Amino acid sequence: MQNLLDFDADGLTAWFAEQGEKPFRARQVLRWMHRSGVADFDAMTDIAKSLREKLKARAVVAPPTVVSDKLSDDGARKFLIGVGSGNAVETVFIPEDDRGTLCISTQAGCALDCAFCSTGKQGFNRNLTVAEIIGQLWQANNALGAVHGDERVISNVVMMGMGEPLANYDNTIAALRLMLDDHAYGLSRRRVTVSTSGIVPAIDRLREDCPVALAVSLHAPNDALRDELVPINQKYPLKSLMAACLRYLEKAPRDFITFEYTMMAGINDSDAHARELLALVRHVPCKFNLIPFNPFPGSPFRRSPADRVRRFGEILIQAGIVTTTRKTRGDDIDAACGQLAGQVRDKTRRTAGGVIPIQELRS
Numbered sequence: 106m107q108n109l110l111d112f113d114a115d116g117l118t119a120w121f122a123e124q125g126e127k128p129f130r131a132r133q134v135l136r137w138m139h140r141s142g143v144a145d146f147d148a149m150t151d152i153a154k155s156l157r158e159k160l161k162a163r164a165v166v167a168p169p170t171v172v173s174d175k176l177s178d179d180g181a182r183k184f185l186i187g188v189g190s191g192n193a194v195e196t197v198f199i200p201e202d203d204r205g206t207l208c209i210s211t212q213a214g215c216a217l218d219c220a221f222c223s224t225g226k227q228g229f230n231r232n233l234t235v236a237e238i239i240g241q242l243w244q245a246n247n248a249l250g251a252v253h254g255d256e257r258v259i260s261n262v263v264m265m266g267m268g269e270p271l272a273n274y275d276n277t278i279a280a281l282r283l284m285l286d287d288h289a290y291g292l293s294r295r296r297v298t299v300s301t302s303g304i305v306p307a308i309d310r311l312r313e314d315c316p317v318a319l320a321v322s323l324h325a326p327n328d329a330l331r332d333e334l335v336p337i338n339q340k341y342p343l344k345s346l347m348a349a350c351l352r353y354l355e356k357a358p359r360d361f362i363t364f365e366y367t368m369m370a371g372i373n374d375s376d377a378h379a380r381e382l383l384a385l386v387r388h389v390p391c392k393f394n395l396i397p398f399n400p401f402p403g404s405p406f407r408r409s410p411a412d413r414v415r416r417f418g419e420i421l422i423q424a425g426i427v428t429t430t431r432k433t434r435g436d437d438i439d440a441a442c443g444q445l446a447g448q449v450r451d452k453t454r455r456t457a458g459g460v461i462p463i464q465e466l467r468s
């Protein structure tokens with residue numbers, strides 16, 4: 106059985122052609138699935154009964170299951186999305202006055218092992234399928250009542266959940282295309298953001314294949330420190346990363362790169378680090394997003410004090426760089442940045458496994 110949520114528009118059209126069906130039929134089904142949130146072929150009322158029977162025999166519309174759905178005191182809503190074998194990834198909806206942002210995951214675990222990241226510390230389990238990535242938007246839309254032509258509740262999507270999107274390149278691109286497709290979610294490129302730890306060749310591919318807004322996880326102003334915090338830096342050091350950012354801007358839907366910078370006390374948060382950062386990015390049009398470190402069990406780091414984050418931000422702002430400090434949202438339900446692994450109690454399984462056994466998540 107083919108899961109039709111695993112296709113972007115082109116893929117669906119090609120599959121329909123293999124079944125002897127016309128492209129406009131594929132488009133109708135695409136709209137039912139993604140615009141109307143319909144999974145049942147019999148509810149696709151403008152599709153001929155004979156085609157519905159054919160589809161039922163050969164295909165399914167199977168989004169991943171929502172294992173749990175929790176509301177935080179500050180309005181953030183966290184969904185645990187089942188990815189088989191009793192494991193789950195996380196999706197977080199963050200409502201704000203002028204927008205609703207869905208933070209989605211692209212991998213179960215992550216192989217890149219950044220020193221301060223809970224997902225990284227779990228190791229890599231597997232890439233999510235297209236259906237599992239786009240299915241997070243599908244499920245959140247359904248849960249938030251956003252289907253059937255209602256006002257758009259989810260206006261922005263950020264790939265800032267678990268995993269490195271550019272390490273699951275093909276599935277990420279197909280999911281991005283569905284997000285942008287007018288017959289599916291119709292989001293603007295400016296409102297869809299890929300966050301990457303800096304896989305340079307993949308940034309170049311993204312620029313050609315599907316240039317959406319780009320966030321780059323910087324976290325350090327020099328190679329010596331970044332090699333430690335973000336090990337992929339050993340392969341793609343800062344000079345090559347800055348050059349890739351400049352190339353990306355030639356095609357990007359926004360005229361700046363967002364640099365994310367997780368602030369850890371005594372590690373990367375001094376005035377000298379801020380000034381070194383200014384020198385590093387002086388040729389790159391950018392904004393900074395400072396993220397106070399979110400602790401998780403077993404991590405050796407501490408969050409920078411609020412006045413340190415403020416002072417660090419001031420140095421960037423005085424140099425003319427728009428700098429925001431991310432509010433820590435959803436941390437009462439472990440939905441804050443870098444906590445998107447729940448709290449795994451069993452350390453041995455954590456290092457060996459790489460996924461979150463649901464029964465081990467703190468409820």
Ligand code: SAH
Pocket residue numbers: 219221222223264265266267268269270300301302321322323365366367396397398399400401442443444
């Ligand atoms: N893999 C991608 C996207 C997922 S992480 C990336 O690394 O960019 C989303 C953001 O949260 C990244 O900037 C990441 O570095 C940051 N982050 C990870 N762990 C964190 C933690 N414990 N506290 C604060 N931010 C964290």
Ligand code: SF4
Pocket residue numbers: 215216217218219222223224225226266267268269302322
């Ligand atoms: Fe992976 Fe991003 Fe975490 Fe690094 S910060 S380990 S790239 S999810």
